[in-house]
Amino acid sequence: MNPKILILFALLLNLTSKSFQNPNPKPPKSTPSSAHIELTNYGFPVGLLPDTTVLGFAVNQTSGDFSVRLGGACRITLPPDNYVATYSNTITGKIVKGRIAELNGIRVRAFFQWWSITGIRSSGDNIVFEVGMVTAKYPSKNFDDSPACEGQRSSS
Numbered sequence: 001m002n003p004k005i006l007i008l009f010a011l012l013l014n015l016t017s018k019s020f021q022n023p024n025p026k027p028p029k030s031t032p033s034s035a036h037i038e039l040t041n042y043g044f045p046v047g048l049l050p051d052t053t054v055l056g057f058a059v060n061q062t063s064g065d066f067s068v069r070l071g072g073a074c075r076i077t078l079p080p081d082n083y084v085a086t087y088s089n090t091i092t093g094k095i096v097k098g099r100i101a102e103l104n105g106i107r108v109r110a111f112f113q114w115w116s117i118t119g120i121r122s123s124g125d126n127i128v129f130e131v132g133m134v135t136a137k138y139p140s141k142n143f144d145d146s147p148a149c150e151g152q153r154s155s156s
C-alpha cells in the first residue's frame, strides 16, 4: 500500500475512534414525562418545566389550550441571573408552535416583587419570557436540562 494512504488511513481511524470516546458521561437523567417531550414538539426546551412528577397533562390540539398538573408546587432557581421562580400545582395556557400565551401558574421574583409570567416565546436560539408587556430574553441552551425542584412554595 502507498505509505501516504496508510498514514491517511491511520489518521482517519484515530479521528473516528476519538469521536466515540466520551470522557465525561453524564449521570442518567430521570425519564422525561410526556409533558416534557411535548414541549420539545412545540419547539421549546425541556428545561421550561422543572424535573418533577407530572401527574397529568392535556393539550387540545385544536385550540392549543393545555394544562399540566404537577406532583406539587415547586420552586426553582432560573439561570443565569438566579431569579427564584415558582410553579403552581397546575399550569395552564395556550400553546402553539414556538409560543405559549395566556400562561397561568408560573411566577418569578424580581425587583422585590412576584411577577406572573404571562407568555413564553421561542425566538431563534433564545427563549423570551413575557410579563405583561415586559420581556426578558435568555439563550435556549440555559434550559436544556430541567431544573430541580427546591421544595414547596411557602405562600400561595
Ligand SMILES: *[C@@H]1O[C@H](CO)[C@@H](O)[C@H](O)[C@H]1NC(C)=O
Pocket: 060, 061, 062, 063, 064
Ligand atoms: C378543543 O378546542 C375546540 C376549539 O376551541 C373546541 O371546540 C373543543 O370542544 C375542544 N375539545 C375539548 C376536548 O375540550
